[in-house]
Amino acid sequence: MSNAAPDRTSKMMSMQQAVAQHVPDGASVLLGAQLEQMIPFAAGHEMIRQRKRNLALVGPISDILFDQMIGAGCVARVQAAWVGNVSAGMGYCFRRAIEQSVPRAVEMVDYSNFTLALVLHAGALGVPFLPTYSTLGSDLLKSNGEMREFGSPFSGEKLVAVPALTPDVAVIHAQRADKHGNTHIWGNLGVAVDGARAAKKVIVVVEEIVEPEVIASDPNRTVIPGFLVTAVVHEPRGAHPSPVQGYYGRDHAFFHQYHEQSRKLEDFQKWLDRWVLGIRSRGEYVEQLGECRVESLGVREHAYSAPADFGY
């Protein structure tokens, strides 16, 4: 019996190609599946550069990426538990959109973290809904408009039915993958496992492309199998300013600078020109960050896990 991998063509493409081909206007897009780790900022910025419109963003907390995409006018709808700036506070673009329809009206569908995770879990399981006790008695349940209270068919007790979602695209940032899309992630996984399974297409963005043997050496760490993946993008530092465990830390100052520089609409426009619209690629973005800043975020002390023996 042969162990040779089936002959599949490489799924690698540039970020520009991946976004152009797989993120159409109006798509529902899962971003930020690992919460504050590995947020696919490079992918979101490319969507802004390509002037994507009417996107429906999906994600638990999103940190500042949703705020930027909303401010850039790419977004018609947000299905999330929290939109803002985790270490600094409010998302000003989000506020302007909801309160003043600037730059456009955005529909916010409020979920909690748990119920948002269940939306994707139901999608991944292929069932129309899942039950939970969470959100009972809250106004979130009333205003959300998608979740429904129902009685258990067994005991009659009250539960909330959380409807399934299968996003058009999930963009997952990860540490490493092979060219077929078999993807290793380590650290907190958030909703990445279900998100990748629920989505109709998966774009994986990685710090490193490695040989298939490296991925196959540790299949428990393969969070996303390649056959679910549509495109693989090699984009080192593509998650900055969020951290990628083992590759770089969180650029806290960047989040705080964004907070200050997005408070006023005209300042946000300048921020967007400087960090997104005025540059062509992630490479130019990293150049603009500067060697010093990039270096200061690097891993100070490596901490490799002990190898697992898959021998027999």
Place this chain on the structure above:
Amino acid sequence: MDFTEGNHPITAKAHTAALGSPAATDSGRGYSPSELMVAAAAREIRDGEWVFVGMRLPMLAFLVAKRTHAPGAIGLYENGVIREHPAPELLYTMADPPNLRGATQCGTMLDVMSLLQQGRVNVGFLGAAEVDRFGNLNTTWGSREGQKVRLPGSGGACDIACLSQRTVVLLEHTRARLVERVAYITSPGNGSGKNWRRAQGLPARSGPSAVITTLGVLRFDAGGEAMLSSIHPDVQLEDVRANTGWPLRVSEELRETPPPRAEELSAMREIDPHGFWTRK
């Protein structure tokens, strides 16, 4: 002032933002108001308990508890991290790299939410823009000078308030924040009073336990209403009443909140030497 910025799930960020004024810093007592709140929050954690930990003040509270009276406490973070040994350095978010290295487990959000829904999480910490007479929390819609302000939303707060055995809230004590009735229940407390939670279908063993503010600690009576249980040192009862948006009842056993002990202060200052969360 950004105090209506709401809160990331289980954080007290709005609180720390509000404490940015010089008046809120150390006034000769040897500790800041935030440090007193952290110490009070730490004492809500009992040894061996499972704790849904938030960033900022609750993160410090968990650490203080671990290093003092509750070395066996277990910390759960909604991004999927579980820790029995607190991270060795200052965290800005729960997914900062130091919080992953050396974790007991790095898993999915459902891994930790499943334990929460089972009813096995003893205590969860939350921040809020508003809390009301019955412990309901709002982090979705605030108001400023009559204008509605869209706050970031629930995060995990609604889940924790619904499902953890005890919920502890940290926030600044002002009339704008301790209100008769929240404008929007992001995270349910006792609703409109006794038996309300059960009528909604919420688990029997769940609900608000304490509200730790800059002026005192509120707890809940049998009717589900918040009442002043302890008052911070040097705070006058009139000040607490004047800064509360409803006629606040006072416990017959009202006591003074014990100030932070030396070992509690040294634990917080070791992890946050520049007072990023407690002194800014």
